[in-house]
Amino acid sequence: MSLSISLTVNGAARAVTLDDPRVTLLDLLRERLDLTGTKKGCDRGQCGACTVLLDGRRINACLTLALACDDADVVTIEGLADGDVLHPVQAAFLAHDALQCGFCTPGQIMSAVGLVAEGQAGDDPERVREGMSGNLCRCGAYDGITAAVLDAQRRIAEQGKARAA
Amino acid sequence: MNSFEYVRPATIAEAVAAGAAPGAAFLAGGTNLLDLLKGDLMRPTRLVDVTRLAELGRIERLPGGGVRIGALVRNADLAHDQPFASDFPAVAEALLSGASAQVRNAATVGGNLLQRTRCVWFYDVASACNRRAPGTGCDARGGEGRGDAVLGWSEACIATHPSDFCVPLVALDAVVEIAGPAGRREVPLDLFHRLPGDAPERDSVLAPGELVVAVRLPPEAAAFAAHARYLKLRERTSFAFAVVSAAAALRMEAGGIVAARIALGGVAAKPWRARAAEDVLAGARPDGTVFRRAAEAALADARPSGPDATRIELARRIVARALALAAAGTPARVPALPASPFAPIPGAAAHV
Numbered sequence: 001m002s003l004s005i006s007l008t009v010n011g012a013a014r015a016v017t018l019d020d021p022r023v024t025l026l027d028l029l030r031e032r033l034d035l036t037g038t039k040k041g042c043d044r045g046q047c048g049a050c051t052v053l054l055d056g057r058r059i060n061a062c063l064t065l066a067l068a069c070d071d072a073d074v075v076t077i078e079g080l081a082d083g084d085v086l087h088p089v090q091a092a093f094l095a096h097d098a099l100q101c102g103f104c105t106p107g108q109i110m111s112a113v114g115l116v117a118e119g120q121a122g123d124d125p126e127r128v129r130e131g132m133s134g135n136l137c138r139c140g141a142y143d144g145i146t147a148a149v150l151d152a153q154r155r156i157a158e159q160g161k162a163r164a165a
Numbered sequence: 166m167n168s169f170e171y172v173r174p175a176t177i178a179e180a181v182a183a184g185a186a187p188g189a190a191f192l193a194g195g196t197n198l199l200d201l202l203k204g205d206l207m208r209p210t211r212l213v214d215v216t217r218l219a220e221l222g223r224i225e226r227l228p229g230g231g232v233r234i235g236a237l238v239r240n241a242d243l244a245h246d247q248p249f250a251s252d253f254p255a256v257a258e259a260l261l262s263g264a265s266a267q268v269r270n271a272a273t274v275g276g277n278l279l280q281r282t283r284c285v286w287f288y289d290v291a292s293a294c295n296r297r298a299p300g301t302g303c304d305a306r307g308g309e310g311r312g313d314a315v316l317g318w319s320e321a322c323i324a325t326h327p328s329d330f331c332v333p334l335v336a337l338d339a340v341v342e343i344a345g346p347a348g349r350r351e352v353p354l355d356l357f358h359r360l361p362g363d364a365p366e367r368d369s370v371l372a373p374g375e376l377v378v379a380v381r382l383p384p385e386a387a388a389f390a391a392h393a394r395y396l397k398l399r400e401r402t403s404f405a406f407a408v409v410s411a412a413a414a415l416r417m418e419a420g421g422i423v424a425a426r427i428a429l430g431g432v433a434a435k436p437w438r439a440r441a442a443e444d445v446l447a448g449a450r451p452d453g454t455v456f457r458r459a460a461e462a463a464l465a466d467a468r469p470s471g472p473d474a475t476r477i478e479l480a481r482r483i484v485a486r487a488l489a490l491a492a493a494g495t496p497a498r499v500p501a502l503p504a505s506p507f508a509p510i511p512g513a514a515a516h517v
Contacts, residue, residue: 003171021171021212024199044200045268046404057241057270063199064271067171068192068214115266120245126501133403134265 005070009033010079018066025069026050026061029076037077037106041136048135051107051114052076058114060134077106080113088159089113092152093145100139111135112149116156123150166202170211176218177344177378183213185346185374191215193237194271196264197280205290206281206297221275221378224249230384233342236275236377240330241266243274244499253382254495255333255393255412262397262504263329265404275377277330278341278357279369282434283406284312284324295321296365307471311408315467315477317433322365323470324434326358329504331436333395333412336428337386345375354380358435365434389414389426393495396487397430397504398479407431409480410504413487415451422446427463427488432480439463442484451492453485460484 003018009029016032026043029035029052041049043062050061053075080087089112092098099105111132121127128149129142137145174180184191188210192198201207215221221237224246232252234243240260243249250257264272286292286305293302305313305323313323331354339354358369371377397410410430416423425446427439442463449455460481467477486506500508 021169022166022202044203045196048265048267051267054271058267059271060196060267063196063268065171065192065195065199065212065214067173068195068216070173111267114270118241118245118266124501130403130502131266134267 003067005067007069007071008073009035010075016066021065021067023066024062025052025054025064025066025074028066028069029061029074035076035078038110039103039106041104041107046136047104047107048111049104049107051110051135053110053114056117058111075110077110080109087113088155089116089148089152092148092155096144096148096151097141098144098148099137099141104135104137104139108132108135108137108145112145112152115149116153121149121153123153125150166205167208167210169209171214172211173214173217177220177376180213180215180218181344181346181374181376183211184376186211187373189213189373191275191376193273193276194239195276196268196272197276201281204288206288215376227381227384230387232382234274234380234382236273236379238274240264240269240272240274240277244269250499252387252390253333253337253393254390254499255395255414255491256330256337256382258499258503259329259333259395259397259410259412261499262395262410274330274380277328278354278377278380279371280327281368282324283327287324296324296361296368299364299366305470309473311476312406312431313470313476314433315464315469315474315480316429316437317360317435318470319361319363319365321363322361322434324361324365325431326368326433326435327406327431328436329395329397329407329410329430331358332410332428332430333393333414334380334382335436335438336412336414336426337389338383338426339386340381340383341377342379342381343371343375344378345372349378351381354436355438361434368434388416389424391495392417392491394487394490395504396483396490396506398483398506402502402505402507409476409483411480411484411487413484413491415446415488415491417451417492420450422449422451422492425459425488427459427484429463429480429484432467432476439484441465446488451488453489456485456488456492457481459488 039049041047190209244260392415399405442459
């Protein structure tokens with residue numbers, strides 16, 4: 001089988017021919033498409049630094065084979081902001097000081113975007129913490145992260161209401 | 166990671182044919198397989214990507230109340246399917262207690278059944294492991310004993326099956342539908358995983374090329390919906406495998422137990438159905454004494470593989486406590502911390 005795939009990354013169609021079947025989605029993004037915002041932490045699905053949206057759902061890019069992403073829609077941290085206007089989750093992370101060194105932050109933010117879209121956590125901090133347990137932060141910024149996710153979720157809901165009105 | 170040929174069949178028949186070749190492995194969500202490939206723990210020469218087999222992605226209600234879950238249904242989609250979670254709440258709770266949200270979005274029903282053990286010696290290629298490399302021995306023997314089996318183990322292997330999902334499934338008499346080179350067949354989940362014996366390298370009864378296509382729950386399983394829980398002891402509250410776990414489901418009438426279903430996780434190379442414990446409970450009044458008797462029956466055959474028997478008593482307590490939680494009634498919604506022992510037991514002391 002050919003090692004050529006087509007996928008959409010941050011809204012742009014990309015055609016890629018891989019030189020090796022072993023390439024993960026994470027390595028495709030970082031090493032072939034120069035999208036280095038997505039981080040490689042553990043590379044084994046345990047830390048969440050590589051979290052991206054695949055067909056709208058948050059997943060670990062390190063545990064996803066690039067070849068299996070043929071025809072997929074991928075959104076990375078680089079695809080969130082609208083020009084200079086930050087995505088509400090990005091803005092909330094700044095407002096709540098939800099990071100220290102920042103290495104886990106792209107994964108945290110993509111995971112939070114996925115969590116809000118899933119709509120299972122509501123305004124319960126415990127459900128947010130549980131829902132974010134796939135993202136480790138070695139600086140221990142968890143309090144700020146939880147506050148940012150709750151705040152961003154509120155803002156996104158308000159935006160949705162404003163648009164509907 | 167060794168290299169491999171990648172194929173993407175369009176039909177089940179093509180997948181079975183491609184998967185029957187020596188060295189072939191099926192790829193679905195990949196959450197376990199990619200990890201195993203990176204660790205050089207499995208070295209397939211061909212990956213058969215089955216994710217485009219759309220017919221395996223459905224949740225179907227069966228006439229009479231059962232459900233047929235396609236092998237490619239993602240863990241998160243099943244857990245959040247409202248009709249499914251209402252009828253089989255312990256299964257939903259078990260799913261949501263496993264891994265992380267990212268993994269649950271990718272991991273599939275079939276892959277969950279077929280995930281390999283998380284025994285640390287299996288994962289360390291420098292260690293002897295009969296399951297990973299037959300005939301090399303078992304360095305887990307004489308080790309720390311934290312994750313070792315206490316039921317059904319052999320001299321060759323003391324690894325456990327790590328699934329949460331399979332525990333309530335086996336309690337509720339789930340059946341595995343399989344497609345293979347010789348056609349279709351069905352195997353009760355209780356007979357799907359193999360105990361190690363002297364061939365621990367074979368996790369399940371699947372033959373080469375055989376593909377799990379669905380898991381079915383019978384109509385009777387939904388009769389336990391009002392009193393069904395999963396309880397999982399972990400070394401941290403979230404995103405950890407079970408030290409020991411239990412699914413408990415009761416059918417109750419007029420305050421008495423009519424029928425019980427109990428299974429344990431993290432104690433054997435398969436999800437462990439505890440029928441002797443179920444017999445203790447049938448016809449009994451629910452109280453702490455009978456729950457403890459049931460728990461003792463569930464672990465009656467348990468023996469430690471080393472000097473530390475702590476996990477046998479932990480398993481008894483988790484069974485008794487899961488029964489107390491089930492008797493108190495299924496909560497309207499899966500708790501914020503699914504299957505967590507840190508949640509209070511309604512109307513009971515914290516320590517059972």
